[in-house]
Amino acid sequence: MPKKIFYKDIYEPNFLDKFGENSRAIGNLELSEENGFFIDVYKIAEILNITVNQECISDDSGEYDSVNRIITVNEFEPECRQRFTIAHELGHAVLGHPGVSLRTTMLEKYQDVVKKGHEVMANKFAAELLMPRNLILQTMNELIAEKNWDSKSLDNDQVDELISLTAKKLKVSEISMNYSVKNNNIFVDGDY
Numbered sequence: 001m002p003k004k005i006f007y008k009d010i011y012e013p014n015f016l017d018k019f020g021e022n023s024r025a026i027g028n029l030e031l032s033e034e035n036g037f038f039i040d041v042y043k044i045a046e047i048l049n050i051t052v053n054q055e056c057i058s059d060d061s062g063e064y065d066s067v068n069r070i071i072t073v074n075e076f077e078p079e080c081r082q083r084f085t086i087a088h089e090l091g092h093a094v095l096g097h098p099g100v101s102l103r104t105t106m107l108e109k110y111q112d113v114v115k116k117g118h119e120v121m122a123n124k125f126a127a128e129l130l131m132p133r134n135l136i137l138q139t140m141n142e143l144i145a146e147k148n149w150d151s152k153s154l155d156n157d158q159v160d161e162l163i164s165l166t167a168k169k170l171k172v173s174e175i176s177m178n179y180s181v182k183n184n185n186i187f188v189d190g191d192y
């Protein structure tokens with residue numbers, strides 16, 4: 001990994017554009033030894049002028065209050081889940097979903113088709129925010145080099161280990177990393 005990478009070097013321009021007037025400031029954030037090579041959702045929230053509160057909340061993982069620009073995240077959930085929740089709520093903010101948006105495992109709370117659609121969009125946004133394709137590839141390339149593996153003939157165990165280590169580095173759950181690897185066709189697109 002180079003010593004320093006700007007967010008604008010890893011996000012697709014059309015993704016960064018979603019942040020409108022803030023896209024430049026976000027593009028200029030850095031991944032570095034000092035900051036860590038994972039996406040800093042707190043810095044992004046700060047640029048968007050959104051307050052993030054960790055609180056004890058029952059039932060839900062988090063919510064976004066679009067009027068007061070406050071994300072509340074369940075402090076009792078593991079760090080990687082909290083990060084995904086914040087990224088999801090940032091999605092509601094950036095995509096301009098009105099009112100109060102929840103992140104909950106109980107999807108039956110969403111009777112409304114529009115709100116259900118917003119949930120799907122916020123999850124997609126969160127995955128792109130935390131696990132951009134270029135960052136997955138760079139991280140995996142570095143791991144492959146460290147381990148002296150042959151990138152052209154990885155076996156299933158090596159692929160599983162890569163996914164697990166990459167999830168740790170990017171501070172996301174293995175489940176979400178597995179989804180992103182599939183959605184980005186990482187191992188079927190000729191990258192490896």
Ligand SMILES: [Zn+2]
Pocket residue numbers: 088092101102103104118119122
């Ligand atoms: Zn939501």
